[in-house]
Structure formats: structure tokens, C-alpha cells
Amino acid sequence: MNSAETTFALETDDRRAVHGTVRPLVRLRFAYADPPYFGLAAKFYGDMHPDAAAYDRLETHAALIRRLCDEWPDGWAMSLSAKSLRDILPLCPDDCRVGAWVKGFCSFKPSAKGAQYAWEPVIFRGGRPRDESHCVRDWLQESMTLKRGFRGAKPDRFVRWVLDLLNADPGDEITDLFHGSGAVTRAIEAWRAEGRLPLYQANAAPQTGAERA
Numbered sequence: 259m260n261s262a263e264t265t266f267a268l269e270t271d272d273r274r275a276v277h278g279t280v281r282p283l284v285r286l287r288f289a290y291a292d293p294p295y296f297g298l299a300a301k302f303y304g305d306m307h308p309d310a311a312a313y314d315r316l317e318t319h320a321a322l323i324r325r326l327c328d329e330w331p332d333g334w335a336m337s338l339s340a341k342s343l344r345d346i347l348p349l350c351p352d353d354c355r356v357g358a359w360v361k362g363f364c365s366f367k368p369s370a371k372g373a374q375y376a377w378e379p380v381i382f383r384g385g386r387p388r389d390e391s392h393c394v395r396d397w398l399q400e401s402m403t404l405k406r407g408f409r410g411a412k413p414d415r416f417v418r419w420v421l422d423l424l425n426a427d428p429g430d431e432i433t434d435l436f437h438g439s440g441a442v443t444r445a446i447e448a449w450r451a452e453g454r455l456p457l458y459q460a461n462a463a464p465q466t467g468a469e470r471a
């Protein structure tokens with residue numbers, strides 16, 4: 259046991275003995291990247307950002323993935339279009355995984371010749387090691403956002419699922435690399451505000467009854 263760990267032994271109401279060790283949670287650093295999608299960057303964001311067209315080139319996505327791996331070794335996640343998965347995934351390290359955001363409701367393109375694109379991949383890497391008690395699916399069903407006045411704004415439940423994929427804790431540092439409408443940062447802040455109490459805070463000396471009153 260190292261000095262930061264605490265052992266405990268309790269007797270429960272039904273007189274069972276419970277004992278164990280509490281380890282302080284390590285603060286990790288994660289990033290979520292939601293760049294303009296390859297092939298759609300100038301079309302969707304050309305009027306918003308002077309360099310949007312750079313994301314229509316694969317080398318820009320390759321540089322972003324290198325940056326994610328270098329600066330966020332604890333873990334990261336990145337959105338992309340289903341159509342660009344075949345181009346972007348080969349730029350990623352082998353230990354990346356792909357999750358699926360399935361859009362129950364989404365806009366159909368009448369001009370589409372084949373099947374409608376109704377899901378988006380999320381490539382993710384690393385994350386806090388999880389024990390078997392905390393399980394998360396590698397897919398989410400959630401409809402696209404409506405009436406946000408911003409193309410590509412991500413829904414709250416999507417953000418929470420991405421945080422779950424990384425097994426993030428509210429005490430972690432989480433960087434939203436492409437702010438856009440601000441929906442992701444707002445969802446992270448809301449999740450933090452209502453979140454689980456990080457163990458390293460819970461480890462502080464307990465309040466007495468008088469202090470709590």
C-alpha cells in the first residue's frame with residue numbers, strides 16, 4: 259500500500275464485515291476533436307473559418323491525429339463522417355477503436371443514390387482503465403440536434419457517451435478542440451456540475467456534524 263491509499267473496515271447494519279482499500283483518483287487529460295469532416299470542410303464551414311478548406315486535405319487530419327496522440331496520451335476521441343472512415347482510420351494508431359453514433363432521427367438527402375448515412379463513427383483511444391463493474395457500449399443511439407442554428411452541433415447524450423468511452427471523471431481535464439456552437443463544452447460543464455465526486459476530493463477530511471449543519 260502506498261501512503262496515498264486508505265484502508266477501511268466497516269460493519270454493515272446486518273453485521274457483515276466489509277473492508278478494502280481506497281485509492282486516490284489520478285487526474286487524467288483527455289481531448290475531444292470534432293473537426294470539419296473530410297470532404298465537407300469548405301462546403302460546411304468555409305464561411306465560418308478562413309482555413310476550413312485545409313480539412314479537405316488528408317494531411318491536415320493526419321497532423322491532428324499526431325497531435326492528439328502526442329499531447330493527449332491518456333486518451334482522446336474524434337468525430338468523423340461514415341464516408342471518410344476508410345480514409346481517416348488508416349491514419350490512426352492500431353490501438354484505436356471505433357464507436358458508432360447511430361442517429362435515430364437524422365436528415366435524409368433526397369439526392370442520395372445509395373443507403374442514407376444515418377450514423378457517425380467516433381474514433382477513440384486510451385481512457386481510464388475500467389474495472390468490470392463499469393461497462394459501456396461502443397455505440398449510442400441518439401437523434402441529431404435540431405434548431406441549434408449550427409451545423410454539426412453535438413447532442414448532450416452524445417458528449418456523455420464519449421466521456422464514458424474514455425471513462426472520464428469530472429475531475430479530469432477535458433479539452434474541446436473544435437468549439438463550434440459550444441455545445442460540447444457546455445455539456446461537459448453540466449456533466450461536471452452534477453458529476454460523481456472525484457475520489458481525490460472525497461479523500462479530504464470528513465466534515466463533522468456541526469460543520470455540515
Ligand SMILES: C[S@@+](CC[C@H](N)C(=O)[O-])C[C@H]1O[C@@H](n2cnc3c(N)ncnc32)[C@H](O)[C@@H]1O
Pocket residue numbers: 292293294295303306307309310311312313408409410411412436437438439440441442
Ligand atoms: C464540426 S464543427 C464543431 C461542432 C461542435 N463540436 C459543436 O458541437 O457545436 C467544426 C468547427 O471547426 C471550425 N473550423 C473550420 N476550419 C477550422 C480550422 N482550420 N481550424 C480550426 N477550426 C476550424 C468550424 O468553423 C466549426 O466551428
